[in-house]
Amino acid sequence: MSTSTTSTTSPKPERRTLGERWADLPKPVKIVVWLAVALFFYALPLLNPPLLSTPESDFGSVMFTVASYALVALGLNIVLGYAGLLDLGYVGFYAIGAYTVGVFGSLHGSLPFWLLIVLAVCISTASGLLLGAPTLRVRGDYLAIVTLGFGEIIRLVALNSEWLNQSRGIQDIPRPPDITIGGEPVFEVPRLLWDGLTATVDLGNTSAFLEFGLLDGVPYYWLALSVIILVLLGDVLLQDSRVGRAWEATREDEEAAELNGVPTFRYKLLAFAMGAFIGGLSGALFAARQGAINPETFTVQLSMLFLAAVVVGGQGNRWGALVGAAVVAYLPERFREFADFRVVVFGLLLLLLANFRPQGLLPPRRARRAQRAGKRLAELEGTEEGARA
Amino acid sequence: MPDLAKDTAAPAPGTGEALLRLEGVTLRFGGVVAVNDVSFEIRRGEILGLIGPNGAGKTSCFNALTGVYQPTSGQVVFDGRPLGRRKRYQINRLGIARTFQNIRLFQNMTARENVLVGADSHHRAGVLNSLLRLPLHRRETAEGNRRADELLELMDLGHRGDDLARNLSYGEQRRLEIARALATRPKLLCLDEPAAGFNPVEKQRLMDLIRRVRDMGNTVLLIEHDMRLVMGVTDRIVVLEFGKKIAEGTPEQIRNDPAVIAAYLGVDDDQLTDEEENL
Numbered sequence: 152m153s154t155s156t157t158s159t160t161s162p163k164p165e166r167r168t169l170g171e172r173w174a175d176l177p178k179p180v181k182i183v184v185w186l187a188v189a190l191f192f193y194a195l196p197l198l199n200p201p202l203l204s205t206p207e208s209d210f211g212s213v214m215f216t217v218a219s220y221a222l223v224a225l226g227l228n229i230v231l232g233y234a235g236l237l238d239l240g241y242v243g244f245y246a247i248g249a250y251t252v253g254v255f256g257s258l259h260g261s262l263p264f265w266l267l268i269v270l271a272v273c274i275s276t277a278s279g280l281l282l283g284a285p286t287l288r289v290r291g292d293y294l295a296i297v298t299l300g301f302g303e304i305i306r307l308v309a310l311n312s313e314w315l316n317q318s319r320g321i322q323d324i325p326r327p328p329d330i331t332i333g334g335e336p337v338f339e340v341p342r343l344l345w346d347g348l349t350a351t352v353d354l355g356n357t358s359a360f361l362e363f364g365l366l367d368g369v370p371y372y373w374l375a376l377s378v379i380i381l382v383l384l385g386d387v388l389l390q391d392s393r394v395g396r397a398w399e400a401t402r403e404d405e406e407a408a409e410l411n412g413v414p415t416f417r418y419k420l421l422a423f424a425m426g427a428f429i430g431g432l433s434g435a436l437f438a439a440r441q442g443a444i445n446p447e448t449f450t451v452q453l454s455m456l457f458l459a460a461v462v463v464g465g466q467g468n469r470w471g472a473l474v475g476a477a478v479v480a481y482l483p484e485r486f487r488e489f490a491d492f493r494v495v496v497f498g499l500l501l502l503l504l505a506n507f508r509p510q511g512l513l514p515p516r517r518a519r520r521a522q523r524a525g526k527r528l529a530e531l532e533g534t535e536e537g538a539r540a
Numbered sequence: 541m542p543d544l545a546k547d548t549a550a551p552a553p554g555t556g557e558a559l560l561r562l563e564g565v566t567l568r569f570g571g572v573v574a575v576n577d578v579s580f581e582i583r584r585g586e587i588l589g590l591i592g593p594n595g596a597g598k599t600s601c602f603n604a605l606t607g608v609y610q611p612t613s614g615q616v617v618f619d620g621r622p623l624g625r626r627k628r629y630q631i632n633r634l635g636i637a638r639t640f641q642n643i644r645l646f647q648n649m650t651a652r653e654n655v656l657v658g659a660d661s662h663h664r665a666g667v668l669n670s671l672l673r674l675p676l677h678r679r680e681t682a683e684g685n686r687r688a689d690e691l692l693e694l695m696d697l698g699h700r701g702d703d704l705a706r707n708l709s710y711g712e713q714r715r716l717e718i719a720r721a722l723a724t725r726p727k728l729l730c731l732d733e734p735a736a737g738f739n740p741v742e743k744q745r746l747m748d749l750i751r752r753v754r755d756m757g758n759t760v761l762l763i764e765h766d767m768r769l770v771m772g773v774t775d776r777i778v779v780l781e782f783g784k785k786i787a788e789g790t791p792e793q794i795r796n797d798p799a800v801i802a803a804y805l806g807v808d809d810d811q812l813t814d815e816e817e818n819l
Contacts, residue, residue, distance in 0.1 A: 385671055388670060388671050389670055392670030393660045393665050395670075396649075396653060396656055396660060399646065400646050400649065404645075404646060404647075406628075407644040408646070409628040410607075410628050410637075410638060411632060411657055411720060412633055412662070413629055414627070414629045415629070
């Protein structure tokens with residue numbers, strides 16, 4: 152019984168998975184497809200597709216929320232999915248990003264927006280390093296406890312510190328600067344208005360490129376989506392490199408990695424800092440969109456929701472994290488009428504998922520490969536038994 | 541395999557100066573003395589066997605010289621430098637690589653990726669290089685891939701590169717561990733019972749492999765239970781019992797050493813007197 156004779160000896164051509172077919176496409180085709188997908192997502196809130204659209208809240212705003220969750224999920228996926236570090240206080244970095252923008256943009260200063268973003272990212276990354284340096288030396292469970300505490304501490308500091316305005320929070324947080332020509336937007340994009348399955352162009356309801364107003368959530372969504380695309384690009388490049396391999400090896404077997412020349416502590420700290428970077432970035436965008444924040448936004452529950460996004464989607468798979476974030480952020484908005492039950496429904500969904508698909512909706516490459524190999528083995532054994540019978 | 545061979549100069553087996561020296565190494569865990577004042581040296585280019593009955597302290601010795609444990613007293617000198625309090629990955633980068641008695645591969649990574657992790661030990665590309673795909677990243681990636689190809693081929697794993705480590709057979713996993721260790725460009729390769737669970741044919745093949753690795757210029761430290769394997773492949777042998785060194789010498793000397801026969805082979809008393817009479 153040999154496991155090495157798989158595709159070469161099997162008589163019938165092997166059914167190829169979607170992923171394998173995709174991998175075989177020529178590069179220009181891939182680029183065009185990617186561009187089309189990106190364009191679709193940019194246009195999504197304006198297309199307003201009937202079943203997808205949220206009847207009870209502004210679709211553009213919902214899409215921004217989804218996007219900011221997606222960004223958080225991407226960051227947490229690096230920490231949890233790649234490096235295997237259970238971070239239960241991820242909301243802390245989100246809060247630090249948001250509060251940095253609030254404090255230096257409104258409460259105690261009025262720095263320009265882009266500088267605020269840079270500052271927010273720097274401070275949250277620094278806090279990630281500060282938290283990680285002592286705590287990443289402890290293993291698994293302890294790390295979860297420490298990070299859980301960290302998330303709460305950040306919230307409690309905001310709640311109790313006079314300097315941070317306590318429970319009143321921060322208002323009048325600056326919006327991103329508009330991009331206009333002579334005070335007029337560069338162009339305006341109309342929405343589609345659906346009546347059943349027929350669509351009309353609604354010229355009276357447009358989104359301006361690029362004006363960050365109070366009501367229209369679409370420009371913020373565009374901004375967040377652009378950030379997501381950049382982060383995704385970095386994520387792809389980083390995972391397929393020495394850094395990504397080091398993370399994976401550390402997660403698989405820390406001691407073996409160390410003895411094969413991987414400075415595991417340094418790489419864990421790096422993952423932590425990267426996660427904090429992205430979390431802080433998302434928090435900063437969130438604050439800029441909301442215009443107002445207060446400590447009660449950043450509860451442990453939000454941490455759990457972020458975690459759920461990554462776990463539901465499939466930890467270790469960036470696309471899974473995105474899907475998970477969409478599920479976690481979008482479904483409650485779509486089905487507002489059941490909003491009261493959403494925690495129950497969520498719990499049920501998680502239970503079902505844990506039972507039937509523990510690796511998540513879109514499991515990472517490694518889990519899928521293992522599954523496929525197992526199936527092939529079973530098939531081989533099956534045919535051999537069949538031949539003997 | 542020219543690229544593999546040129547890593548280290550290859551002196552004649554067993555004649556080189558000491559590559560690694562244990563100087564009075566003692567390892568104590570609470571009241572248990574696992575290794576008791578052990579000194580020996582490994583010479584450049586030789587295959588040294590470390591043998592002894594179960595619980596004799598072989599693996600503890602191993603752990604002391606790969607940095608898993610700090611010796612309670614005594615020191616390990618490698619390539620002229622004491623290991624001191626170096627971290628484990630630093631010791632690996634100095635040039636000591638090891639395999640494990642219980643296979644410890646990165647199970648959910650492919651065979652090739654396992655070897656690449658080892659090859660990365662001497663690479664320097666960090667986040668910036670990887671993100672921007674700078675020349676250093678590209679050069680190292682190409683070098684790592686070439687090395688992985690060579691090593692997988694050397695270990696008869698060429699056709700298994702894209703399979704997950706956990707889907708390899710037992711023997712393949714053991715060989716992959718050796719490939720991964722070799723990828724870190726060690727001066728000293730430490731194998732902890734690499735033939736455990738092998739049948740005679742596989743053992744023979746492994747012996748050939750170990751010799752080939754040595755002939756490429758590596759120094760090998762081998763822990764092994766199988767006497768035939770040890771006698772057949774090693775240049776010198778160190779014998780431990782109850783944490784102490786009881787003998788050291790060529791396979792021939794060890795084979796005829798009464799203390800070793802008594803301790804390791806566990807022969808009856810009357811047979812032992814026979815042996816002594818023969819001497």
